[in-house]
Amino acid sequence: MGERRWIYAIFINVGGTIFQTRMSTLKKIPDSRLGRLSPASPEYNAETDEYFFDHSPVLFNEILDLYRTGELHLPSHCCGAVVQKELEYWKIPKCLISECCIHSYHRFINDQNTIQSIRESFEDNVLDYTPAECRNSQLKRFFRSIWITLDQPKSSTCAKIFNALYLVLVLISVLVFLLSYQPYCRNQTMTFQELIYRKNYSTASLYRTVNLDNDKQVMFLTTEVHPVLDNIDLFCIAFFTIELLAHFLTCPQKLKFFTYVLNVLDMYLVVVMWTTFAIETQMEKYLDDLKMINFYSVLKASLVLRLLRFFRLMKQFSALKILFMSLKASIKELLLLFITFLLASIFFASFMYFAEFDKQDVFPTIIESMWWAIITMTTVGYGDMYPTSFPGKLVGIACAASGIVIIAMPIAVVAANFSEYYLKNSERRLRGRLMKSKKKKQSCCSWGNPPQINDYGSSPPSPRNLLKRQNSKLTGINAPSAKANGSAKKQKGKKGKNLPNGVRSRETPSSAISRKSVGEKHGIWYDVPDLPV
Ligand SMILES: [Zn+2]
Numbered sequence: 247m248g249e250r251r252w253i254y255a256i257f258i259n260v261g262g263t264i265f266q267t268r269m270s271t272l273k274k275i276p277d278s279r280l281g282r283l284s285p286a287s288p289e290y291n292a293e294t295d296e297y298f299f300d301h302s303p304v305l306f307n308e309i310l311d312l313y314r315t316g317e318l319h320l321p322s323h324c325c326g327a328v329v330q331k332e333l334e335y336w337k338i339p340k341c342l343i344s345e346c347c348i349h350s351y352h353r354f355i356n357d358q359n360t361i362q363s364i365r366e367s368f369e370d371n372v373l374d375y376t377p378a379e380c381r382n383s384q385l386k387r388f389f390r391s392i393w394i395t396l397d398q399p400k401s402s403t404c405a406k407i408f409n410a411l412y413l414v415l416v417l418i419s420v421l422v423f424l425l426s427y428q429p430y431c432r433n434q435t436m437t438f439q440e441l442i443y444r445k446n447y448s449t450a451s452l453y454r455t456v457n458l459d460n461d462k463q464v465m466f467l468t469t470e471v472h473p474v475l476d477n478i479d480l481f482c483i484a485f486f487t488i489e490l491l492a493h494f495l496t497c498p499q500k501l502k503f504f505t506y507v508l509n510v511l512d513m514y515l516v517v518v519m520w521t522t523f524a525i526e527t528q529m530e531k532y533l534d535d536l537k538m539i540n541f542y543s544v545l546k547a548s549l550v551l552r553l554l555r556f557f558r559l560m561k562q563f564s565a566l567k568i569l570f571m572s573l574k575a576s577i578k579e580l581l582l583l584f585i586t587f588l589l590a591s592i593f594f595a596s597f598m599y600f601a602e603f604d605k606q607d608v609f610p611t612i613i614e615s616m617w618w619a620i621i622t623m624t625t626v627g628y629g630d631m632y633p634t635s636f637p638g639k640l641v642g643i644a645c646a647a648s649g650i651v652i653i654a655m656p657i658a659v660v661a662a663n664f665s666e667y668y669l670k671n672s673e674r675r676l677r678g679r680l681m682k683s684k685k686k687k688q689s690c691c692s693w694g695n696p697p698q699i700n701d702y703g704s705s706p707p708s709p710r711n712l713l714k715r716q717n718s719k720l721t722g723i724n725a726p727s728a729k730a731n732g733s734a735k736k737q738k739g740k741k742g743k744n745l746p747n748g749v750r751s752r753e754t755p756s757s758a759i760s761r762k763s764v765g766e767k768h769g770i771w772y773d774v775p776d777l778p779v
Contacts, residue, residue, distance in 0.1 A: 256283075257296035263303040264296065271313045279337040280313065305332045312342060320347045326354020360575075360670045367571060368564065368674075373397065375498045393496040396489070399558075409558075412489065416555045419482040422475050423549060432469035441468055452533045483519045490516055508557060515552055518545050568671050572664035576656075579663075583656040590652055591619040594645040601637040608632070623649025 256272075258265045258280075272280045283289065289297045305324065309332065312318040320329055320343065329351050333340055343351055375390045394401045399409035425431045436444075441464065444453040456463050471479075490512050497503040504510060522545050525532045533539050557566070573580070595615035602609045608631050609615045618631040622645045633642050 259298045260303040260306045389496040426471045572667045576660040579656040579659045594619040597641045
């Protein structure tokens, strides 16, 4: 009997569609769900002499072809998620997907990762008080309202107004910074002759070290910022200081406050602004030696970091955040770009150095030639160094041409990453809008929560299947890995007659209880009655 079953055709009923194959074909992948089929399997129905799977038959032809030919080819339109679920259901290893068809699955995995990282960065990053904290304390509730207003720009009308004001002040403070170095926005405090006098006779190194041919230095020493600009700047500093203090004092987790780059930057800026402000009030007193002058210049230059305050916009414009995320995702490509660029610049610099070895003034060292190589490869070409000999020109051509190729390729990947993140983010937002409208008309569909008996997509039931489903519904076997059903129950009576040698039925007297737990495990919420023995 066992021999006969091995050779002759068997019938597999997948969601109402009957497929025919041989048992020997299925045994080619012994660890898969189909490879383990035997008349003792719970899927076997002795009455109809077929194996029944309550499952969508859409991809089953491809699955069966895998057993026949050893190759798994998938329809190009097929969603990667469906492929993954099919392979998991039939317990087929994913490495069996043919190379030509792995594209859709790979794209699916990629998309999943992208969606996951977008979700994490947008949704899991909010610092807030716990409801329990707020319930007990009026002060905490007050703090929370300030914190939310400062930290969540879209949370209320008040927050929107405050944030708009904040951004306007950032703009103004940057504008004041730019204008304060324009000659026409400064008031004359001393004449050029007076400066010459001080350079010669003053003891302050601020004046003694000035280079009178340098217009920038002369302007800085003979003029001061217009008082209006000065007052606006002071107002901005005060505003940002108060904002920072309020932000910090109301923060629910003070230590976490320092983990945000923008907060640390804000603190740095406030300290630097007050320091430079203090220095400027008594310039001659503080800037009396060269070290202090250098220190002051560095501080002043770093104030341009206030531009980064614009990145608070990220909370409002997700596209800006997407830009950062795609850069982060492209870090490998950027690193590749950096390394190839460095190697190529050393390569061409060395060639150029030796090609122009007999020329006197140009390309004095290999390291200085690297400057030329980088400027040539980025197609900037300042023209401060250029080859004049024939071999040097040949190296120049090769350098410029390879620069274009080296830059173009990794940049394409970075751009592709950006467009992918951008697209996925717009899809996420569309989904968010749809969910909102669904909440409004909640009663429009009955599925969703709680978990479904068959969330796996099923074909319309044939009358015969309907009967089986009713039967299986009673016993709770619709879960993908449930191990028992009614037909297996019938098997129990015929034990020994139908089973091939060495195969034992897994039914035990306690299986009615275990079935119940299987149903619970898979989120099937209907009652599972104990079966009559
Ligand atoms: Zn293929």
